[in-house]
Amino acid sequence: MGCTKSLDKYKKTKTAQAGDLIMSVRAPVGAMGKTAYDIVIGRGVAAIKGNEFIYQTLVKYDADRYWKKLAAGSTFESVNSNEVKGAIINVPQDIEEQKKIGEYFLNLDHLITLNQQKITLLTKLKKAMLEKMFPKKGSVIPEIRFNGFANAWEQQKLGEVFETVTDYVAAGSFADLAENVVYRDTPNYAQLVRTTDLKNGFHSGSNVYVDKKAFDFLYRVNLDKECIILPNIGNCGEVYLVIPDDLPYKHNVLGPNAILIRSDTSDNVFLSILLQGKDFQEKLSLIISPNGQTKFNKTELKQISLNMPKQSDEQHQLGAYFSQLDRLITLHRSKIDKIKNMKKAMLDQMFIQ
Incomplete structure (x- = not known):
């Protein structure tokens, strides 16, 4: 049998000891945490002495927006x-x-933390290897290479490496676009893929679709082949490798504010990693408009020089190595999402509403 109690029973203090619960009483109201040390608390937070059950109850209160409704x-x-x-x-x-x-939910929290730590380690490893497996500024040979490769890397302009460099507005004038492309919020012939969709894994819940007429009109940005997407208005510097079979919809076209690039002769997986590297990102920053919303254009993008191996085998091995790191990062993110969803469901079922 359960009972109802006021939180006043669980002493609210101006100091906190290791293990005490910490709640934000100002924006973001209700956010919960625990302190690992003895501390003096400042304005905007409250310290509460309570067990793990009380902590998880308050986590649920925050998820249910209990405190935000009061505020x-x-x-x-x-x-x-x-x-x-x-x-x-x-x-x-x-x-x-x-x-x-309390122990049940604490174990779920530990699993979430464990996977977050693995993501942090993999992200640091990827960053370190990007610096070591790609030549530093002024060099043409990486610090670390796969066995069997010794030739110097060569410089080529991006417009020479990528045979396709195009975007949404390449289809025609704004008047032509308005006449031929109508956005729809219910499933239709094709999905209009935005960079926000690529960033959040198509989980926004507000997809945009177009009909067959619009799909044909936007043929230049048809996502039926492996390609790379670069946002060029806002979020400049992000790089997305698009594999058609990984997209959730059968027919797909790229939306505005992004550039589609594709190579028919080099390894696109490798190139997507190359574009995430420090050398390209520094060169890209030089052509990004510093005023107002960040943006750059196709003409300047094509002039950026890329330092890359001529041998396709080396490109492929580099692409495969970093793709594996990306897959592991994605795997752990997926595990976190599943555990969080499980926790939310069990909070609803194991606590009285």
């Missing part, structure tokens, strides 16, 4: 001491039940 209408989002103390929570009378519930 609604305030000029500055916040909750006061009385509102925190007066919050009513449902608590099992059996301490052992509290303990088991």
Whole structure:
């Protein structure tokens, strides 16, 4: 049997000891954490002495926007001491039940943290290897190479490496686009792929579609072949490798504010990694407009010089190595999403609403 109790029972203090619960009482109201040290707390946070069950209860309160509803209408989002103390929570009378519930969710949190740590390590490894397996500025030979390769890398302009450099507006004038392309919010012949879709893995929930007429009109940016997408208005510097079979929709075209590039002679997987490297990113930064929203154009992009191996085998091995790192990072992100979804579902089912 459970009972309801006020949070006032769980002492709210101006100091916190290691293990105490910390709650934000100003924007973002309700965010929860724990302290690993003895601390003195400042304005904007409250320290609460409670067990793991209480912590997970307050995590659920935050997810359910309980505190934000209390703060609604305030000029500055916040909750006061009385509102925190007066919050009513449902608590099992059996301490052992509290303990088991708390331990269950603590284990889920540990799994999330473990996967986040693996992502951090893999991201650091990728950054380090990008610097060592690609020549430094002024050099034509990388510090680390796969066995069997010794030739110096060669410089080529991006416009020479990529036979295709195009974008959404290459289809025609704004008047032509307005006449031939109509955005639709329900499934149609093709999906209009935006860089935000590529960034969030098509999980925004607000997809855009076009009909067959628009799809044919936008043939230059048809995503039916492996290619690389570079946002050129906002988020400049991001690089997305597009593999047609990995896209969620059968027919796809690229939306505005991005450039599609494709090589028919070099390894596009390798090239997508090359464009993430320090050398290209520094050169790209020089052509990005510093005023207002960041942007660059195709003409200047084509003039950027790329330092790359001539041998296709070396390109392929480099692309495969970094693709494996990316797959591992994606795998751990997917695990985190699954655990978070499980935690949310179990919070709803194991706590009284």
